[in-house]
Amino acid sequence: MPDEFDGDRQFATTLARGLDILHCFTPRESQLGNAELAARTGMTKATISRFTYTLTRLGYLRVNRMNNKFQLGSAVLSLSYPLLASLSVRQIARPSMKELADQIRGSVSLGMRDRLNVVYLESSRSNTPLGLPADIGLSYPIVRTAMGRALLAALPAERREALCNEIAVKAPNEWNTFRERVMSGIDYFYERGFCVSYGDLRQEVHAVAVPMKPSADGEILVFNCGVPSYLLKENQLEGDIGPRLVSMVRSVEGAMGIY
Numbered sequence: 001m002p003d004e005f006d007g008d009r010q011f012a013t014t015l016a017r018g019l020d021i022l023h024c025f026t027p028r029e030s031q032l033g034n035a036e037l038a039a040r041t042g043m044t045k046a047t048i049s050r051f052t053y054t055l056t057r058l059g060y061l062r063v064n065r066m067n068n069k070f071q072l073g074s075a076v077l078s079l080s081y082p083l084l085a086s087l088s089v090r091q092i093a094r095p096s097m098k099e100l101a102d103q104i105r106g107s108v109s110l111g112m113r114d115r116l117n118v119v120y121l122e123s124s125r126s127n128t129p130l131g132l133p134a135d136i137g138l139s140y141p142i143v144r145t146a147m148g149r150a151l152l153a154a155l156p157a158e159r160r161e162a163l164c165n166e167i168a169v170k171a172p173n174e175w176n177t178f179r180e181r182v183m184s185g186i187d188y189f190y191e192r193g194f195c196v197s198y199g200d201l202r203q204e205v206h207a208v209a210v211p212m213k214p215s216a217d218g219e220i221l222v223f224n225c226g227v228p229s230y231l232l233k234e235n236q237l238e239g240d241i242g243p244r245l246v247s248m249v250r251s252v253e254g255a256m257g258i259y
Contacts, residue, residue, distance in 0.1 A: 017043065021051050022060060022076065027138075031069040084136075089212070089221060090122040093252045097124040097223075100248055104241050106227035107134040108248075111147050112219065114139055116167055118147045121221070134226060143167060143178040146197035146209035147224040152182065153189035154211035154220045160186075194242040204229055208242045210249045213258050223249050 005011045024032060024040045032040075038048045052070055055061040059075035084090065090110065097108040107125035111118045123134040142148030142163075152160050164182070168175040178200065185195045197207045209224035225245050227237070253259070 017041070017047075018051050018055060021048070021055065022072065025072050031064055031067065031071050033067075033069045037070070080137075084121060087121060087221075089252065089256060092255050093223070093248075094122065094124065096248050096252060097122065100124075100225065100244060101126045103244070104225055104227050105231050106225055108223065108225050108245075109134045109147075110221060110223050112221050113142070113151055116171055117141055118145060118151060118222065128228065128231065140201055141171065141174055143171070143174050143182050144197070144201045145224070146185075146195045146207040147222045149182055149185035149195040149197070150189060150209035150211045150222045150224070151220055153186040153195060154214065154222070192238070192242060193246045196237055196242065198237075199229065206232060206237055208237055208245055210242075210245045212249055212253060223252075 005013070005016070020041050021037055024037055034045055034048045034052060037043075037052065038045045041048070043051075052061055056063060056070070056073070059073045061070045062073040063069070064071055093110060097110070101108045101124045105126050105128040107123060109120050109123040111120045113119075117139040119139040120134055120136055123136060125134060140148070142151065152163065155163065164175075168179075181197075181200065185197075189195050194208050194210045197209075199206060201207070205226050206229050207224050207226045209222055211220050211222045214220050223245060225241050227241065
């Protein structure tokens with residue numbers, strides 16, 4: 001458990017530990033046993049066993065009978081649906097996203113912040129093979145992505161500084177590697193209205209991202225375009241795709257009455 005919560009009497013440590021267990025599962029490590037979960041969380045095997053038993057009884061985990069390891073259960077998906085359903089922008093933007101994805105022969109996705117990452121809420125893609133295609137629920141580090149940098153650029157100065165400081169403390173290696181690109185990306189956003197990434201997440205994919213205007217509660221959603229680098233002509237990302245994405249985002253905002 002992070003030191004930042006030490007001494008916080010309102011913080012429910014037991015609940016946080018249970019959620020930490022759920023966060024251990026990834027697309028590449030979708031099945032984990034108690035010993036593996038103990039190693040990842042730092043909890044004892046006895047503690048992990050009680051948590052996994054409870055989470056299984058509640059439907060958040062299920063047991064793979066072939067190897068007796070745990071997998072995420074359907075209750076996790078049910079928990080996320082109300083969030084997705086409440087975001088009307090997904091339905092409004094979907095036709096425009098698909099149209100642009102076909103035009104650029106890549107993908108167009110919508111995301112929001114999840115702690116030190118950005119997570120995809122909606123995605124459309126062309127028929128062009130993209131390796132690991134963008135999909136709902138995928139999560140990537142803020143500093144490595146055009147989407148994350150656009151999110152930072154759209155934040156008020158105080159919130160942006162606080163988030164950058166948090167990244168520097170909790171993910172120092174990534175921050176030291178990408179800090180200059182993050183800061184220059186924010187400056188670039190103020191000049192052009194979008195951020196770019198040339199293979200910082202995946203070498204074979206270049207991306208551009210544009211934030212929407214903040215919602216009433218301060219939440220910022222961000223659209224991006226990802227295109228295989230071999231399909232891009234010189235200056236196409238910044239000279240063509242970036243402005244197209246800006247235009248699409250402004251159109252979506254207009255359809256939602258955001259001006």
